[in-house]
Amino acid sequence: MGLMWRVALVAAVWLPLCVARSGHAQQVSFTPTDTGFTLAVSGIEVGGLAEVDAVARAYSGASAGRAIQDQSLLGNRLEEYDVRSRSAIQDSFQDNRGIVNVNQSSGNLNNQANVRVLTLQDGAPGADAVLHELEGWGTARRQDNTLLSTGGAREARMTNSFGGTVGIVGVNQSAGSLNQQANVLVLGLGVSLEAGMASLGDSSLGEVNAGNSLTQGQAGSRADIISDSFLNFRGIAQVIQSSGDLNVVGNYLAVSTQVMNVR
Numbered sequence: 614m615g616l617m618w619r620v621a622l623v624a625a626v627w628l629p630l631c632v633a634r635s636g637h638a639q640q641v642s643f644t645p646t647d648t649g650f651t652l653a654v655s656g657i658e659v660g661g662l663a664e665v666d667a668v669a670r671a672y673s674g675a676s677a678g679r680a681i682q683d684q685s686l687l688g689n690r691l692e693e694y695d696v697r698s699r700s701a702i703q704d705s706f707q708d709n710r711g712i713v714n715v716n717q718s719s720g721n722l723n724n725q726a727n728v729r730v731l732t733l734q735d736g737a738p739g740a741d742a743v744l745h746e747l748e749g750w751g752t753a754r755r756q757d758n759t760l761l762s763t764g765g766a767r768e769a770r771m772t773n774s775f776g777g778t779v780g781i782v783g784v785n786q787s788a789g790s791l792n793q794q795a796n797v798l799v800l801g802l803g804v805s806l807e808a809g810m811a812s813l814g815d816s817s818l819g820e821v822n823a824g825n826s827l828t829q830g831q832a833g834s835r836a837d838i839i840s841d842s843f844l845n846f847r848g849i850a851q852v853i854q855s856s857g858d859l860n861v862v863g864n865y866l867a868v869s870t871q872v873m874n875v876r
Contacts, residue, residue, distance in 0.1 A: 727783035763830030796851035
């Protein structure tokens with residue numbers, strides 16, 4: 614088998630995989646079979662995966678990128694009267710290169726997250742086929758929150774920003790309150806891989822919304838604005854704006870790109 618090297622940027626896990634969630638460790642294993650392979654999590658077999666020769670050959674050279682994001686707003690009480698709130702990005706982040714993450718909040722009790730998981734796998738000519746697995750898991754919980762609001766003005770604005778930038782950009786802006794915002798990206802890059810390489814992707818999203826109370830008196834102005842931004846931008850951009858209250862907004866994206874050897 615030819616020489617193969619692997620590099621993980623930010624976060625990556627290789628077989629055997631071990632992921633911590635809710636205080637417990639999950640052991641993920643691949644087992645080769647006569648027709649392909651089986652995937653098990655903590656000893657429990659996971660179905661729904663095609664068993665093909667390419668995947669069977671990939672067992673000895675597998676990589677995985679996984680993002681696990683969990684946000685909670687539980688039992689909060691907030692009263693706002695004639696509040697003026699403004700989150701603004703202006704004339705900023707021009708001509709950047711690489712990864713840019715921005716969280717901006719002028720409101721109250723907001724959860725904001727930018728999560729990036731990048732994996733890079735390089736196979737020398739003649740190397741065995743590999744398996745590239747990308748996963749994104751996300752949950753958002755809002756329970757027993759109370760918000761009393763009247764009047765005021767709120768604005769989330771982005772102007773003349775991120776022009777000429779090349780790379781990965783994540784922006785969360787909130788001028789409101791009790792919002793949950795998440796930009797999640799799992800990116801897998803494979804270079805000089807054999808044609809038998811297989812790529813798998815999976816995602817799981819969940820939301821719990823129970824027992825929340827919103828009492829709004831006199832209505833105030835709300836505005837979410839993006840203008841003259843991302844001109845000549847190249848790459849991946851995830852942007853969330855919220856000038857309201859009790860919103861759950863998420864951008865979840867998994868991308869796999871390979872350059873393969875074809876004979």
